Amino acid sequence: MGVIRILSLILLCLTSALSHAEQINVAVASNFTAPMKAIVKAFEEKSEHRIKLSFGSSGKLFAQITHGAPFALFFSADQTKPKILEEKGLTVPGSRFTYATGALALWSADPTFLDDTASRLQHGDFKKLALANPKLAPYGVAAHEVLEYYSLLKTTRAKWVQGENISQTYQFISTANAELGFVAVSQIMQQGAIKTGSSWLIPREVYSPIKQDAALLLHGKHSPAAKALLQFFHSAQAIDILESYGYITTP
Amino acid sequence: MIFSDSDIAAIWLTLRLATTVTLVLLIIGTPIAWWLARTKSWLKGPIGALVALPLVLPPTVLGFYLLIAMGPQGVLGQFTTSLGLGTLPFTFWGLVVASVFYSMPFVVQPIQNAMEALGDRPLEAAATLRAGPIDRFFSIVLPLAKPGFITAAILGFAHTVGEFGIVLMIGGNIPGETRVVSVQIYDHVEALEYAQAHLLAGVMIAFSFTVLLGLYWFQRKSPLLVLK
Structure with a gap:
């Protein structure tokens, strides 16, 4: 019992x-x-x-x-x-x-490539620009809007390489296969600071909020x-x- | 038309890629298969294992390392850059190189098996008739190993058509350059365009079934070819 x-x-x-x-x-x-x-x-x-x-x-x-x-x-x-x-x-x-x-950044694995402005992007001084596929990823849509805002859609299109998602876009840039590209700030920031490389934190008014x-x-x-x-x-x-x-x- | 323009572009690109890869693999796979079939060297094991390695590695893993190796800081990337070709990721030829690695075992192994099955006797007989090594290869080995070559070509082609992980990793989704059918289907699914995904996947299944049916039909007939 x-x-x-x-x-x-x-x-x-x-x-x-x-x-x-x-x-x-x-x-x-x-x-x-x-x-x-x-x-x-x-x-x-x-x-x-x-x-x-x-x-x-x-x-x-x-x-x-x-x-x-x-x-x-x-x-x-x-x-x-x-x-x-x-x-x-x-x-x-x-x-x-x-x-x-989410917030969007232009990022390069090279620490001297970007100077926290749009100048490199505007001068077209690069071979490949990585972005997430706008059809699939909200960060891709935002990147598209940024390029549109600076009237760079046409001039850069031939240099685009698209990741299926924002992680793949990050890989393209971190392996230096693309000199620069649009990533999520969350991917490159830790404790409020950029981990590696150089970046341009894109002004929020240039793209719609990535909710x-x-x-x-x-x-x-x-x-x-x-x-x-x-x-x-x-x-x-x-x-x-x-x-x-x-x-x-x-x- | 039910297919969108980008679907059709993806189908054409896939066929172009698979054809190119199959031709390249038949050209470089044949000497490798021949060496593996004939050699008594201790290197046979290691080289054979190296050829078969893509069977084990997940395609996205293979793709990730190819992305590193073919990039500006990678060994392959520095080699292609020094030749003035630039780097390979995000190009059609980058996909060709990656697919050649990936589909290699599917082409080498059937050819190797067919060559091993030949044995030494036909070649020795030809040698006594004073046929040189090159003559022996073209007039004895190639015709007798023909079923192996056909199986190799079909498998290499079909496997490249079905390739996804590697293309996803090194392709960059460029229309007409690297956006193949498998990636297009994936994009449709991710964008919740299920109807278009079903249609394209249906075409792919019909195609694969036909190819494999053809292969099995051919294999049933092939002993007759060998006897001829």
Whole structure:
């Protein structure tokens, strides 16, 4: 009898622990990998909940979600995909929000190539210019707008090399296959300073805000962990982390 | 027309790439296969393993290292720059070089197998009739190993058509230059243009099925060719 009593006590403890601490799967656009890991680390230090992150391109994650992937939350690299999911009735209505606004930089792996102005770009003094595919990546759309603003679309087009996403664009430049290109500030900034190479931090008024939206998915509708993580995104600590990676948090 | 202009450009580019790669591989793969089939050197193992290596490495990994090697600071990049060719990534010929590496085992191995199956006797017989090495190669080896060459050409071609990871890494998505069908399908899916993706993928499946069907049909017939 004693053994059964102890076993049932253990079982009771386990189930009650489970109801407090929950484990959820969260889908995250790969361009947000580093800041998301930092935010989840900070979150888990304070919470009993455990977050399992799955990184991928927004398009792939979108396809997986529409086909029943067990994600509680979706952090997209754009605004379109969470919106379409909402229209399809796959998100909890009213849960969609902008979790980060990205900033764009022109970057070169060569520490002397850029001088924090548009001059190198305007003089056309380079062989290859890398940018993310505007059809697929919001940072590509922003790069397109910058080139348009300076009337450089036509003159530079023959020099374009396009990455499928912003990480690949970064690779093209970091391996010096393209002398310069448009990347996310979050890729080249750490603790508020540029890590390597040289850059031009592009004025914000030259391109439309690169807003990244997240949404609570139907799968996470009754999940306390998902709600707690969403709440944490509005905390001062999360905002500090976002800013240290060069994201814009003020409207 | 159901296909967009960029879809058609991607199809043409893919066919051009696969044809070029197959021809290059038949030219450089044949001597490699011949050496591997005939040599008694201890280097046979290492060289054979090197040729087969792309079977193991994930294409994006291979592509990433090719991007580094072919870049301005890479060994290959410095070599091509010194020849006045510039660097290879983001060009059609860059894709050709990468695909030659990637599809090499699919071309070398069938040819090597066919040559090994020949054995020494036909060549020794030809030698007693005073046929020189070059004569022996063209009048004995090539005709008898023909099924191996045809299998090699089909596999090399089909494998290049299906290539994705490497092109993604070193292509730079330039229309008419590096944007091949597989990348175009990927772009359609990422842009949520599923109808166009399905259509293009359907064409690719129909094409691959036909090629492989042709290959198996040919292989069933090939023993007769060898006997002739």
